[in-house]
Amino acid sequence: MKWVRYQADDGVFYGVLGGDIITKTIGSPFTDFESTNQQISLDEVRILPPVIPKTFYAAGINYKKHVLEAAALLNREPNLPEKADIGYRANNAIIGHGDAIVIPKDATDKIHYEAELVVVIGKTAKNVPIQDSLQYVLGYTVGNDVSERTWQASDRTLWRAKNTDTFKPMGPWIETEADLNQMVTTVRLNGEETISFQTNDMIFGVEKYISEITKYLTLHPGDVIWMGTDGTSKNMKNGDVCEIEISGVGTLSNPVTRAI
Amino acid sequence: MKWVRYQADDGVFYGVLGGDIITKTIGSPFTDFESTNQQISLDEVRILPPVIPKTFYAAGINYKKHVLEAAALLNREPNLPEKADIGYRANNAIIGHGDAIVIPKDATDKIHYEAELVVVIGKTAKNVPIQDSLQYVLGYTVGNDVSERTWQASDRTLWRAKNTDTFKPMGPWIETEADLNQMVTTVRLNGEETISFQTNDMIFGVEKYISEITKYLTLHPGDVIWMGTDGTSKNMKNGDVCEIEISGVGTLSNPVTRAI
Numbered sequence: 001m002k003w004v005r006y007q008a009d010d011g012v013f014y015g016v017l018g019g020d021i022i023t024k025t026i027g028s029p030f031t032d033f034e035s036t037n038q039q040i041s042l043d044e045v046r047i048l049p050p051v052i053p054k055t056f057y058a059a060g061i062n063y064k065k066h067v068l069e070a071a072a073l074l075n076r077e078p079n080l081p082e083k084a085d086i087g088y089r090a091n092n093a094i095i096g097h098g099d100a101i102v103i104p105k106d107a108t109d110k111i112h113y114e115a116e117l118v119v120v121i122g123k124t125a126k127n128v129p130i131q132d133s134l135q136y137v138l139g140y141t142v143g144n145d146v147s148e149r150t151w152q153a154s155d156r157t158l159w160r161a162k163n164t165d166t167f168k169p170m171g172p173w174i175e176t177e178a179d180l181n182q183m184v185t186t187v188r189l190n191g192e193e194t195i196s197f198q199t200n201d202m203i204f205g206v207e208k209y210i211s212e213i214t215k216y217l218t219l220h221p222g223d224v225i226w227m228g229t230d231g232t233s234k235n236m237k238n239g240d241v242c243e244i245e246i247s248g249v250g251t252l253s254n255p256v257t258r259a260i
Numbered sequence: 261m262k263w264v265r266y267q268a269d270d271g272v273f274y275g276v277l278g279g280d281i282i283t284k285t286i287g288s289p290f291t292d293f294e295s296t297n298q299q300i301s302l303d304e305v306r307i308l309p310p311v312i313p314k315t316f317y318a319a320g321i322n323y324k325k326h327v328l329e330a331a332a333l334l335n336r337e338p339n340l341p342e343k344a345d346i347g348y349r350a351n352n353a354i355i356g357h358g359d360a361i362v363i364p365k366d367a368t369d370k371i372h373y374e375a376e377l378v379v380v381i382g383k384t385a386k387n388v389p390i391q392d393s394l395q396y397v398l399g400y401t402v403g404n405d406v407s408e409r410t411w412q413a414s415d416r417t418l419w420r421a422k423n424t425d426t427f428k429p430m431g432p433w434i435e436t437e438a439d440l441n442q443m444v445t446t447v448r449l450n451g452e453e454t455i456s457f458q459t460n461d462m463i464f465g466v467e468k469y470i471s472e473i474t475k476y477l478t479l480h481p482g483d484v485i486w487m488g489t490d491g492t493s494k495n496m497k498n499g500d501v502c503e504i505e506i507s508g509v510g511t512l513s514n515p516v517t518r519a520i
Contacts, residue, residue, distance in 0.1 A: 051435075054312070055350045060417075085416040088348045090315045092477050104476060156345040157320075160476040165386075216364060216420040218350050 002250070003029050003139065004014045004173040005217050006045040017042065017173060029138055030221035032123065051095040051120060052143050053224045055217075056094075057210060058116075058145065060087045062202045064229025069232045074153070084204040085117055085214040089145070089226065090152045090163040092210035094255070097171035097185070103238070103258040104164060107148050111256075114145035115187045115244040117199050118227045119206050120174050125219040133210035136219065139176035142171040142252040146236075169223070169254045178248040180206060185230070186242040195231035202227060263289050263399065264433040266305040272489055277433060278300065290382065291436070292464040293307040309356040310401050310434045311380060313484045315477075316354075317467060318376075318405065320347045322462045322488025329492045334413070334427035338375040343462040349405070349486065350423040357431035363518040364424060365496070367408050371494035374405035375447045375504040376486045377459050377509075379466050380434050385479040393470035396479065399436035402504050403486045404429040406496075417430070427457045430484070438508040440466060445490070455491035458504055466499060486501070 002017040014029060015022035018044045027033030030051070061067055061081050070080035095101070102109050122138025146160065146169070162168075183199035198200035204212075209225060236242055238258040245251040262277040274289060275282035280302045287293030290311070305495040321327055321341050331338035355361070363371050383397025405422065406429070412421035422428075443459035464472075469485060496502055506509040 049291065052314070054351050081416055083415070086419045087417045088419075090477070092315050092483075155343070156341055157347045159348075159473075160344045164476040166477050204513060213419075216424040217350070218425050218503060220352065 001139075001176045001237075002173045003050065003176065003216055004042075005048045005050050007048055008040060008045050012177075031108075047097045047172050047210055049094045049170045050172075051222045051224065052094060053222050054220045055223050056089045056226075057213070058089045058226040059084075059086045059202075059204070059228040060259070062204060063201060064232035065197075066228070066230045066232070072086065073232070075242070081203060084188045084209050086209065086213050086225070090124040090159075090166055092165055093163045093168035095166050095169050097169070097252050097254070099169065099254060100166065100255045101146055101169060101236070101242070101254050102166045103236075103256065105259045107164075108150040109235050109237065110149035111236045112147045113187060113236060113242050113244070114147060114151055114229035114233065115185045115195060115246075116143040116145050116229050117183065117246060117249075118143040118170060119210075119225040119227065121219045121223040121225070122221055124221065125210065125214050128211055128214045130211040131208050133207035133211045136210060137206070140173060140178050140246070140249050141174050142246050142249055143224075143227065144242060144244055144252060144254065145226060145229060152196040155231065162194075169252055171252050172250050184247055186245045187231075188245070189236065190233055190240055191243075196235055201230065239243070261401075261436045262433045263278060263310065263436065264302075265308045266311050267308055268300060268305050268511060272308065275300075287482065288474050289469050305426050307353045307357045307431045307432050308421075310453050311482045311484065312351055312354060313482050314480045315483050316349045316351055316486075317338060317473070317483065318347045318486040319344075319462075319464070319488040322464060323457070323490035324463060325457075326488070326490045327491070333492070341463060345475050346469065346485070349417075349428055352425055353428035354425045355426050355429050357429070357512050357514070359429065359514060360426065361404075361406055361429060361496070361502070361514050361516045362426045363496075363516065365519045368410040369495050369497065370409035371496045372407045372451070372495065373407055373447060373496060373502050374407060374489035374503070375404050375445045375455060375506075376403040377443065377506060378403040378430060379470075379485040379487060379511075380479055380485040381479045381485070384481065385470065385474050388471055388474045390467050393467035397466070398437050398471060398481075399434040400506070400509050401510055402506050403484075404504055404514065405486060405489060422485040429512055434509050435484045435509045443506055444507045446505045446507075447491075448505070449494055449496065450500055451503075454494055457490040461490065
């Protein structure tokens with residue numbers, strides 16, 4: 001089942017997508033909802049980010065090849081994580097499918113995409129045994145962890161390197177029936193494939209992260225966990241279109257502009 | 261003016277506090293609100309955290325003495341920040357005035373308080389000139405950036421060191437008329453004063469941070485910026501009460517328990 005959040009003429013709603021038709025609901029998949037018999041075509045609405053989380057979690061480094069390649073680029077020793085320590089991103093930066101990634105005027109050319117599986121939490125979770133973890137997942141969506149690599153190296157935190165407004169595209173919807181082991185993540189820049197990897201080839205998987213996080217932190221309905229990326233990005237520039245597909249989940253596409 | 265958020269028998273409301281009496285409003289100080297003529301005594305309600313932010317910002321290191329003392333304790337060179345790079349904390353950890361700080365079973369004894377001024381944003385802010393910054397501030401409250409120092413040193417991120425559930429007490433209310441230069445921050449552990457410092461003796465002040473953040477990030481109504489702390493904490497343990505007063509703003513008090 002695909003949950004889509006959208007702006008229509010009469011307000012913002014969650015709906016269930018079948019083919020190109022949205023069936024409107026009242027409420028949300030995180031609380032209570034009621035189906036309606038009102039339908040609208042996907043191309044008549046604006047797709048919104050599928051959720052604005054209470055807390056925005058991000059695994060950061062979670063694929064071995066990405067760590068080794070990033071270390072080589074920066075001329076540093078690779079530093080593989082030893083524990084599933086979670087990190088954070090910021091809500092101000094979230095945009096939806098189709099919205100523009102805006103590169104600030106004073107950013108360098110090193111504007112990179114990072115194609116990530118996004119886990120959407122459906123139920124309040126604390127002290128969850130690893131084997132029960134997936135019961136707390138409502139579904140999956142796609143994230144692009146856009147990063148300014150020069151700032152990432154120069155600043156004390158990731159604040160503007162990863163959380164500049166528009167740097168966190170997420171969408172297009174939440175797929176509730178995807179199989180982690182069947183997913184392949186593919187990035188296309190201006191239609192040309194640049195990266196493709198097995199989505200679940202993570203250092204610490206979804207179940208491990210949920211189990212570790214909830215030893216200390218409560219996960220709430222609507223919280224998201226971005227699971228990290230593999231491969232090495234090309235630079236994105238004004239006029240580009242960056243498309244990330246996770247098979248069985250959906251395709252997130254965003255144009256890129258540079259502020260003038 | 262003091263904005264207090266509270267749980268009463270008939271729901272959750274914002275009210276305006278005068279003496280010990282809350283005058284209920286409909287709405288919130290961040291959107292639209294309407295005054296009512298309904299009043300309730302402060303001791304008849306449960307005080308809630310004054311806001312759950314869209315994004316939870318934290319300056320982290322922002323007082324010179326704290327940096328020097330922390331470096332000496334860890335036997336490291338002091339590392340004073342060169343730029344106003346903002347950091348983050350997580351909403352799951354927020355509790356209100358009077359709520360218990362719960363130390364996890366497996367935490368060490370190094371559970372520290374950090375007394376912080378909290379800036380509460382009142383209006384959407386982007387590209388704000390430094391001299392206009394305070395116009396975007398609704399008011400101030402008090403925060404306790406509770407930290408498990410062993411985890412802070414061992415983990416790749418601050419996730420459980422600073423964001424364990426209950427580790428972010430905030431309150432008791434938002435004071436809209438306080439003067440930064442008149443504030444003194446005082447910590448009392450079990451009634452005994454342990455730290456006192458000039459609140460505004462920061463490396464980078466409130467105006468500087470708002471101006472720097474909004475070059476890249478939009479601040480939204482209800483966002484909070486925790487401004488860092490001075491001094492060195494004692495360990496907090498089961499049965500303690502930690503009280504943080506910022507003169508002209510209010511006093512945040514929380515009991516401490518250890519999970520068994």
